Amino acid sequence: MIRRRAFGRALFGGAAALASASQVEAKGEAEALPRDSADAPAALSPGDAVCVADFRRIAAVQLPRPTFEYIETGSADEVTLRDNVAAFQRIKLLPPILSGVATTDLSTTVLGVPIKLPILLAPVAAQRMYHPHGALAAARAAAACGTVFGVSSSAANSIEEIAAAADGPKWYQLYVPKNRNIARRLVERAEKLSYKAIVVTVDLGEWKHADRRNRFMLPREMLLKHLQDVGFPDVDPGMSHDQLIAYNAAAWDQALSWDFFDWLRSATKLPLIIKGILRTDDARRAVDVGLDGIVVSNHGGRRLDGVPATIDRVAAVLEAVGGKAEVFMDGGVRRGTDVVKALALGARAVLIGRPYAWALAADGEAGVRRVVELLRDELQNALVACGCRSVRDVPKSLLLG
């Protein structure tokens, strides 16, 4: 049994996130499912899914409850988690009629890399817990859809394995080992493997009741492989689960400051993206230190409850950035119309987290493909209805007020 405190620290790193064997065995046990899954059709299959919410319902049935709750839940009272979605719903579209538009070009570029649609896959940890093929399946789906796969430092496969699985564009999301030699090596590996950018997530440390209640964490073998994959040299295969958890809890730098980016710039030529910005002064500082991209994000409402919905911060961040960096957003994107709203506010593209985690759980690579395609089709439909010929030209005037 792992002490609660050690468990909390393990999740802080964002690097430990897989269910225990006993939780996996619990799969299939009848448990009341949280929230709206009670209304799920009993036999909804992935091929019948017509929207993101359908994949959520399938995942709710398929996954052991602790794993489902790891994906699903947010921090503390989940005010921010809910608001990420609700804020999109508060924004209204005001489409002009008779625009003579039959189809919209969804292709764009992100930091110079062409993609087929402005919907990227956000870095998500522990994907092998959702489906046996985990991040390898998600990477293949992203490549097939022509979009970027954001590779989590904690994806549960090495960056080499993910690179070998699919040759689509990838960003490497770096959690930073305290040992900067290992951090440097990670960045060099990503560069050598032709990853297109390094994403530094700065809102570190998830704080979720459900995960503490469930004592949700990586099983020993996965945690061992994860630490070895990262390249910690003194991880010993003979270490017990508790020892590995303690090692993991101590290995990551949770106290980054801005000077980290000077160091990172000296370590790589790749474009640098900061993920987790909500404030305009931070956005300006990101530009001042020469970062190439900003992801307006609150970590999907998983870190600090009570912060604003991300879509409500996009316009202010964009104004602060003044075109000197590309601005992306994530959090609460569940519909093609959400993407339209983000683009109209000036975001270059959006990232999705939970939608593809649910789809991965539901049907592996095919599920992730399908969920991206469903969002793509919703986006296409919405942009035609709004008279837009290209995702690169979505006017703010589409938004009411």
Ligand code: FNR
């Ligand atoms: C995440 N997120 C995340 N972010 C990150 O930088 N590294 C990580 O390892 C993870 N892991 C992770 C696991 C799970 C299960 C989720 C749901 C999310 C946050 C993620 O990149 C993104 O910011 C949010 O998921 C976006 O919100 P939505 O789309 O889930 O509402």
